[in-house]
Amino acid sequence: MPNVLLVYPKFPLSYWGFQFAMDFVGRKAFMPPLGLVTVAGMFPRESYTLRVVDMNVETLSDTHLAWADVVMTSTMIVQKESLYDVVRRCNKKGIPLVAGGPHPTSYYKDIKQELGTHHRIDHYLFGEVETTFPGFLDDLARGDAREVYDEPTRPDGKVLKPDIGLTPLPRYELLDLEAY
Numbered sequence: 001m002p003n004v005l006l007v008y009p010k011f012p013l014s015y016w017g018f019q020f021a022m023d024f025v026g027r028k029a030f031m032p033p034l035g036l037v038t039v040a041g042m043f044p045r046e047s048y049t050l051r052v053v054d055m056n057v058e059t060l061s062d063t064h065l066a067w068a069d070v071v072m073t074s075t076m077i078v079q080k081e082s083l084y085d086v087v088r089r090c091n092k093k094g095i096p097l098v099a100g101g102p103h104p105t106s107y108y109k110d111i112k113q114e115l116g117t118h119h120r121i122d123h124y125l126f127g128e129v130e131t132t133f134p135g136f137l138d139d140l141a142r143g144d145a146r147e148v149y150d151e152p153t154r155p156d157g158k159v160l161k162p163d164i165g166l167t168p169l170p171r172y173e174l175l176d177l178e179a180y
Contacts, residue, residue, distance in 0.1 A: 003049045005068035006040060006174075008033035009075050009082030010055040028179040029056035034170060035074040035101060035129065041168035042133050047141075052174040055082060065093050070140075074101035084115065091119050098136075100125035108148070127151035130162035 013019055018030040033054050040050050051067070053060050065071070071090050075083045080103055090097045098121070104111060105126045115121070123145055125132045132149040139145040152160045 001047060001049050002069040003067050004043065005064055005071045006036040006050060006052045007060060007071055007073050007086055008036055008054040008056065009073060009079040009086055011079055012081065014078055029054060030180070032175050032177070032180045033074065036072070037170035037172055037174055038167060039072065039129055039133060040171035040174055050171070050174060054175070057176065057179045060086065065089060065095060068095055070096045070098065072098040075099065075103040076101060077103045077107065079103065087115060087119050087121060096122045098123040098125065100129055122147070124148045127159065128162050130164070130167050131160065
């Protein structure tokens with residue numbers, strides 16, 4: 001059973017992190033990584049072992065990375081520097097890396113340019129993961145996953161959006177909910 005590490009990169013000190021307010025409410029982070037635990041719900045439970053590391057709650061350790069067969073991330077633009085640190089660490093250890101979320105979806109070309117030729121993200125899932133993940137997971141299991149998985153479009157070019165009523169429940173049990 002492959003080990004999948006779902007990593008949520010750290011927010012820098014900013015408006016988006018609410019770091020100074022967390023001490024007042026006795027929490028470590030203001031929101032759980034909903035996208036990642038939703039993706040976790042899309043994995044067949046009998047085929048994969050999953051762990052979540054929210055870098056806003058705990059440090060991503062070498063032990064976490066040694067456990068992982070693949071690392072998946074979801075990032076917003078403000079988290080890009082932390083994402084790039086995760087990329088460098090995964091590349092150094094030879095761990096395949098999958099990136100999704102608003103930042104990779106909107107800035108794919110910039111990310112590739114900023115990472116240069118020495119670092120890489122192996123697979124990108126653009127847009128709503130409900131539409132791209134099943135095909136990606138099938139391809140990954142066969143060993144022929146592509147670099148980019150984009151949302152399907154209608155003949156008129158408009159993006160097909162998923163029926164969120166069909167989205168599986170997030171795997172909240174993978175988180176320490178007291179941290180949020």
